[in-house]
Amino acid sequence: MTNYLDFEKPLAEIEGKAEELRAMARAGEGVDVEAEAGALDKKASELLTELYRDLTPWRKCQVARHPERPHCKDYIQKLFKEYTPLAGDRNFANDHAVMGGLARLGDTPVMVIGHEKGNDTKSRIERNFGMARPEGYRKAIRLMDMADRFNLPVVTLVDTPGAYPGKGAEERGQSEAIARATEKCLQIGVPLVTVVIGEGGSGGAVAFASANRVAMLEHSVYSVISPEGCASILWKDAEKMREAAEALRLTAQNLHKLGVIDRIIKEPLGGAHRAPAEAIDSVGQEISRMLEEMSGKDRDALVHDRRQKFLEMGSKGLAA
Incomplete structure (x- = not known):
């Protein structure tokens, strides 16, 4: 059953009516409904196109958080071969909100790291809804160090509302862990590419996304x-989130214009949750292209280009 967002309610009604007609036909009521159902399908397709033609920033937030949107685990399972998960920060614990390990993208060995939100109640609790604790960021640091040692490109998949703000996380040095992970991104001498596949929230996202190339769905x-x-x-009022979303300029289109990200990956009509396989394939192709752009660059060039990218960030938008 499709989970419809608030602004998709008219679409839900049309698609629901089409499904009711087909259910009547399957029940053997002797009614030829295909023509009428087909007309409703056409109307639904037109409405879907209209709804997604120019989404507001707040509606994009809703789509980015859709529970059926492909998550990090889905991308790893579909895109990467021979994935070997690596766990723990070798200090405190293993944070299930952060996945990571050795894998192959096509024939290229890589280190893949990402936030995982979970896809049902049990897994969401286990994954802490994608909100990493300090041990998650320290695990990522360990894996980036390993990739640097063995000259493996690093691929990060960002999907988090932000780092976990709980008491235990703060006691164990949450801000320090995020800062160290961001620093490690800027230090490693191997290609580092990032794709924001859902939410990129706060320093919890930047800690994985200080990369040579940053793309967003x-x-x-x-x-x-x-x-x-x-x-x-x-405004002391969370209900003003629509105005806040406009002011934050948080969409892929805004950020590309500002030079904060490098490219936008097109999604299937209606969002990645409507055609997950197609969305995952598009992300895989873009990751391969980004890695290819950096092939042949030496360590010093990769580090210099990455640091320069962040020093210049925002100047493109300001100049415009």
Whole structure:
């Protein structure tokens, strides 16, 4: 059963009516409904195109958070061969909100790291809804160090509302762990590419995304704070999240214009959750292209280009 977002309710009604007609036909009621159902399908397709033609920033946030959107685990299973998960930070624990391990993208050995939100109640609790604790970031640091030692490109998949803000996480040095992970991204002498596949929230996302190349799916978001958090701080009213989403300029289109990200990966009509296999394939092709662009560059060039990219960030948008 499809999970419809608030702004998709008219679409839900049309698609529901078409399914009801087909259910009547399957029940053997002797009614030829295919022509009428086909007309409803056409109407639904036209409405879907209209709804997604020019999504507002807030609606993009809703699409980016859709529960059926492909998550890190889905990308790893479909895109990477011979995935060998590596666990633990060798200090405190293994954080299930962060996945990572050795794998092959085609014939290229890589280290893949990403946030995993989970896809049902049990897995979401286990994964802490994709909100990493300090041990998650320290695990990522360990894996990036390993990739650097063995000259393996690093691929990171970002999908988090932000780092976990709980008491235990703060006691174990959450901000320090995020800062160290961001520093490690800027230090390693191997290609580092990032794709924001859903939410890119705050420093929890930057810790994986200080990369040579950063791409975003068309309806993903990337911001210093959630719209609800921003609205709570600025207006003392979380219901002003729509205005906050506009002000934050968190969409892939805004960020590409500002030079914060390098490219936008087109999603299937209606979002990645409507055609997961197609979305995952598009991401895989873009990762391969980004890695190919950096092939042949030496360690010093990769580090210099990455640091320069972040020093110049925002200048493109300001100049415009």
